[in-house]
Amino acid sequence: MRIGIAALLLVMFVSACQSAGQQNRYEVIYAMDKNEAVASPGQSAHEEEPRKFKIGVVPKLVEIPYFNLVEEGAREAAAQLGAELVYRGPPIADTVQQIRIIEELMVEGVDALAVSANDPEKLLPALMKARQQGIQVITWDSDTYREGRDFFVNMVDDEKLGRHLMDTLAWNTGEKGEFAILTGQQKAATLNEWIKWMKVQQETYYPDMKLVEIAATDDDPQKAYETAKRMLAKYPNLAGLIGNSSVGPPAAAQAVKEAGLTGKVKVVGLSLPNLMAPYLTDGSAQVATLWSPKKLGYLTVVLAVRALAGQPPEDGVMLPNVGIIRVNGDVVVMGDPVDFTKENVNQYDF
Known part of the structure; x- marks a missing residue:
């Protein structure tokens, strides 16, 4: 099902003149109704292109239709935002293998981890370790304990x-x-x-x-x-x-x-x-x-990139290709579910 709402145009800039010890700050700008990218105030034409954010997305498992569609959406968002995506999950819903993958991604130097948790308690030490290393940790589809992540991307209430x-x-x-x-x-x-x-x-x-x-x-x-x-x-x-x-x-x-x-x-x-x-x-x-699994994957990567750029989720924000999101504390709600019956199921293709 096509979920386009508005064209997404993004540019990311980094200041070349920052004080010692200060990390580079990225700004993500959505030009919703324009035909070209818009720079933020005060930027010079000589600023360098920023490095890509590296996002690790870990599903419960791979190679079932639901998570295949999530991957499609995640890859689409990463391509549009200029991020590097590593989508990696276990072949079965196995917590030990999920922990191993999280540890691998930490070694590989991801900037953010987005995890659909098989077991919130067993995953917690690995996720807390990632946060201690300065990695942005979010959960999506299935949550963990709050101390193990920055926010949770939920599909529905x-x-x-x-x-x-x-x-x-x-x-x-x-x-x-x-x-x-x-x-x-x-x-x-x-x-x-x-x-x-x-x-x-x-x-x-x-x-x-x-x-x-x-x-x-x-x-x-x-x-x-x-x-x-x-x-x-x-x-x-x-x-x-x-x-x-x-x-x-x-x-x-x-x-x-x-x-x-x-x-x-x-x-x-x-x-x-x-x-x-x-x-x-x-x-x-x-x-x-x-709901749309593809939109869930897309939203997860968009929110990860925005958070890395210093833009945490905000209630009522309209995001291209997603719509208006709701935020309650540290939980993002993508939208409402859809019922499929024999009368309407053939109107959908996913």
């Missing part, structure tokens, strides 16, 4: 999303019956925050529904599929499944379809419209919800 996911299932099950949740990494802070609000919404508004199990899939499509099959066998009265990581809903829908339970067991959750289109169309899934 956690409470709003968790409550909404519960609503989408309840609306499709007649607000009654047993349900289960397929999550990603068991200790992923953001996923657990969504689950917390799903539980609150169910307990408050849907007393005739019962949560029977929460199972971690480690963001592995095969494991998600096997887990969904097991749940269908274990809970013969299951009314619905919620997947809160991108591999969960398509795996659950495939299991429901193969079990001959299409229309009986409802499937909702977070996933890409391209992955969910066949299941939404044939009725083995009812609702998929998501």
Whole structure:
């Protein structure tokens, strides 16, 4: 899905005349409605081109569609901003490998680290070490503890999303019956925050529904599929499944379809419209919800570069190709999610 909002024109300048011991200060200037770059006041034509910022972006894992799209957006932003991007993640959602990658990037001299945390507690020492070395550390997609990063780039408001996911299932099950949740990494802070609000919404508004199990899939499509099959066998009265990581809903829908339970067991959750289109169309899934992963990758790199240039996130700022961001303390919220159903899923391509 194309997300262009305004053309992004950027120029970065560095003062050649600074006092001893003072670091170079970069200024990022967005010329929103101009056809050429605009220099900041007081700059001379003889100033040198600045070195590129080096940004290390670490996903939970690589080579699944969601994180592939994040990489596309991150690379697009880096190219437009003149930054060097290193996008590197483990082949599976493994915290030990993520820590190793973070340590490698520190040795390679990145200016900023942007991490989607598999395990907030285990990653904390490595992230704090990076901050002590003067590296800008931000989290995106999945947060860590606050002392381990400068700010968190969240896709959506956690409470709003968790409550909404519960609503989408309840609306499709007649607000009654047993349900289960397929999550990603068991200790992923953001996923657990969504689950917390799903539980609150169910307990408050849907007393005739019962949560029977929460199972971690480690963001592995095969494991998600096997887990969904097991749940269908274990809970013969299951009314619905919620997947809160991108591999969960398509795996659950495939299991429901193969079990001959299409229309009986409802499937909702977070996933890409391209992955969910066949299941939404044939009725083995009812609702998929998501944001643009590509825009998330783009925003993460933009905010990293701006922070390095001395421009921390500000509430209500309009960013080209992203839109207006919201900032609450040290958390940036990209925007609101979109629901995909059989009626509208073919309007989206990601």
